[in-house]
Amino acid sequence: MSALHDALAARQGAVVDGGLIAHYGDPMREQRRLADGSAIALLGDRTVIEVAGEDRLTWLDSITSQALTRLAPGDSTELLILDPQGRVEHAAAVLEDGASTWLIADAADAEGLATWLQRMVFRSRAAVTLRPELALLGFFAGGDAEAAVSAAASAPHDATLVWSDPWHSVQAGGYQYSAVEQHPGAEYRWRVAIVEEDAVASALSEIDAAGLLATEALRIAAWRPRWSGEVDERLLPHEADWIRSAVHLNKGCYRGQETVAKVHNLGHPPRRLAALHLDGSDDVLPSTGDTVFAGENEVGQITSVARHYEDGPIALAMLSRRAPAGDLVVRTDGTDIAAAQQVIVPADAGATADVPRLTRLSRRPAGQDPRRV
Template identity: 50%
Template sequence: MTSPLLQRHGAVAAGGADAGVGWHYGDPTAEQRALAAGGAVVDLSYLGVVTVTGPDRLSWLHSITSQQLVDLLPRTSTETLVLSPHGHIEHAAGVVDDGTTTWLVTEAAGAAGLASWLGSMRFMMRVEVADVTDRWAALGEPIDAEGGPDEPVTWRDPWPRTLPGGTRYGPADDEHPGAERPWRIVLVPRADLAAAVAEREATGWRLAGTWASEAARVAAWRPRMAAEVDHRTIPHELDWLRTAVHLHKGCYRGQETVARVHNLGRPPRRLVMLHLDGSGHLLPRPGAEVSLAGRVIGAVASVARHHELGPIALAVVKRSADTEADLLVACDGGDVAAGQEVVVPGEGLSVDRPAARAPVARGLGPRTALGPGQL
């Protein structure tokens, strides 16, 4: 679906997963600054929206996804993942309940698939699932607040707060760069999208494109289903146990992998932010190879040109790659040097990983001398 806001003078269309909305509206730097100052709105109407109704909706979603949802209060936001039996991420969704309906905000390309999978899991539960993307549009706002009783359905991004039952691999919540990114998504009837934006512009806000919102997301190390996730991704690799996984709830598909990797440590890969050398004015494409000492160790997931940090990217690399080394990123026109900012540490251990009762693998804990007769 193409947003009516693309008819604005100076609008440049976004591509990829954001297709259908504005990448920028003529001045991406000014739009980023307005967003950072808390005075801009972003058209996110490319996002998908799925609803679940019925008296069993929360207990049912709780039983089949990664988050604690059975006791979710109205107008309280969280997020959840649908995992494969092997713990790989298949869907991610922001979750908020209005008292009668649970709203799932997800990637447009995955909305139909998510609705279809949920529908196949209904069995005898009293729930109804609908993909309502064609009726509801999303707007992004730099506000750190839940929606009020008189506001539209609003999902407040919990990132990077470590939610109850979650854990973290990266820095403490108040030291995390994502703490500087207030963000929420407001759902409006799709027919009222332009009017909702005009309402905000009347208060002095500016319309900003996804160039601005994506630059803020990358700088906040915020993972996204359409970018940082591939068919092998487990949540530990992206530090997504902060906000999307509850480690102490009942069984759900993929839980065994979540628990095993949390207990043993060492996820296969890790998310890293790259500060790209901008002297050559080259930017890599998503999917570009990341190399160290002549060997490919991963790939770029998201790329942005930030108004203060310059060219930056999120990449997923081998966990064992040296966290201190400068990397090379493949670009059209030549490789670009990149410094790392560690998101998931190289040792691959969360801050509350249970102490091992016995050695589980070489390098996972302090070495102790073996006594006589021990192997």
Template identity: 50%
Template sequence: MSGSPFLALPGAVVGDPPDGGVAAHYGDPMVEQRRLEQGRAIVDLSHRGVITVAGPDRRSWLNSMASRALDHLAPGESAEALFLDAAGHVEHAVHVVDDGERSWLVLEGDAAPSLATWLDRMRFMLRVEVADVSERFAVIGAMPSGDGFPVELPDGALTWRDPWRKVLADGYGYAPEAGHAGAAWRYAEAIVPRDALPSLAGAVRSGSVQVAGALALEALRIAAWRPRFATEVDERTLPHELDWLRSAVDLHKGCYRGQETVAKVVNLGRPPRRLVMLHLDGSDTVLPKRGDAVVGLKVRPEPAPGDEPERRAVGAVTSAGMHHELGPIALAVVKRAVPADLELIVESHGIDVAAAQVEIVPAGAAAAVEVPRLPRLGIRP
């Protein structure tokens, strides 16, 4: 893909992976956050991947492999779905919207070729056609205040609206709904022809719309407790650990790879790890990076004079950002048994950064016995 025309806008500073190839910011990430939150700005996400699936069998075929029911997806309706391995670990996360002829899947750019290849191998004799169209189509993000987008979109553009704001009818939330940080999350993505990017960047130049960088979007995402595949997921991730059952898993849907593990953890067990948000001490102006160790400090019941608290690694930072109201914040995945009141620090850049934990998936998250067991086999009516 050629360089984005948004990088030619005044003040644009290119981002680091996983947001390389687009602007991290345009000079003032805090102001950009406010503009984005108020629905007045767009974000260049042209580094994201786009896959299309065409053919009369596309929805039932995708439904047979995905964690979310897609067989009855109406034109223009949005969904989020995961593709899991046989042990229930997350392999891909996709944003799905159908236009009546094709299903469009938006995902991390570097993941598009592998998912497209895998899907193509799974076609068998079904009437479907898979294409990686990332070279021809791009993604623009926004937080619209209503049904529209902050900028006029080209003809044929499709809009995906994030379902994260509430637990879907057939999903399940580990985090309590009351006071959930995602309740005000209004995020949307527009899929546009890649050759429309210059005119969209031109709308920014003319003042028709404002622009925000990837750092602004990331800070708002972290504050909303919203998991992202490129940051929160590793080779061991189960969707339960990130509270992803609220938006991307249908607990009344059977017959997809990894479904038995999803059912077992929901009905019988507990997530082995759990997502938390961290409020970070900003006095050292250090912002942790992905992979920095989260350490618990355990004080002995009767410490002797001079005894230091015992330090024990309990997890790792997955995302971090500077929020315009909350200050430095992060998402981290920690061990299930870490107490909610345990004093935590993040080891970053050779400095101990004090961290206050906000539970997303609670430490006491237990088996959800009221959720029906998933059938081993079956077809959604």
């Protein structure tokens, strides 16, 4: 382990699970401190990939869901790698520094993403390198943590490597399916700094720390999809409202674009992401993959779950498009947990284009009674 990990894991109350710092004994307090910008979190569940070379942006633009050719040093965005049927295979945060493009991926996805990118280079002047020696620190903007981490962040090409999560608003070329008046992601000012682990351990010794349980609870409350949570073998970006921040609908051709356009303009995604507020009276928290029911009918599965410092037990669930918009039940180990649903992606999402269609009425012979067509 690195000096930074060892220093943070040595703090009072730290609970390390599988090499990752889960919490420091009080996840609710840690959430509050993260949310107000007073704490940092070591993101050991994510990995850095560096893409260098003169063609890096045009090349990445040609094979991913995001428009990247005009990124300037310091710009942040995110991208998806789709299969030919438009299903999500990989996801990554994107940070440009003028000489390299830095990708941040979930650790379980990083090697597969890097391998796929390396295979796609062909004659492009681009080089893809996994950078596991670099650490990632998460924090929220506007507090003491931002100043401390930004000062300690790496700047190999003069631009400080701090990624700003675009989830707080609909990005250029994006589209939001959620119809709520106030999206919970609007206040999600999440930042991730790329740092050299051994160089920053002492610089951050005075900053409060939070574990990964806290970061996940705040993500889920913001309805923010993640590869390790919401992505399965058939996820379309529309189903998680991911077009909001990771898909540019007006860019050039890329793998999976035809499906993205067809579902957005002409159809409806077969599933839809929902937020669940769970009954906490029995102090039972469901697990990822637990089944969601509407009455006796199975309508979906839990994708992410947490205890939130204000909202209590919460979850994200992927539901059938035809699942009712009312209250649901989550079944875990034989126990039924009542769940109040907030619709993220409506059942009628998609079909946004005003495409003229011939109707049976418009084709009737002149003079025919339309009621008899």
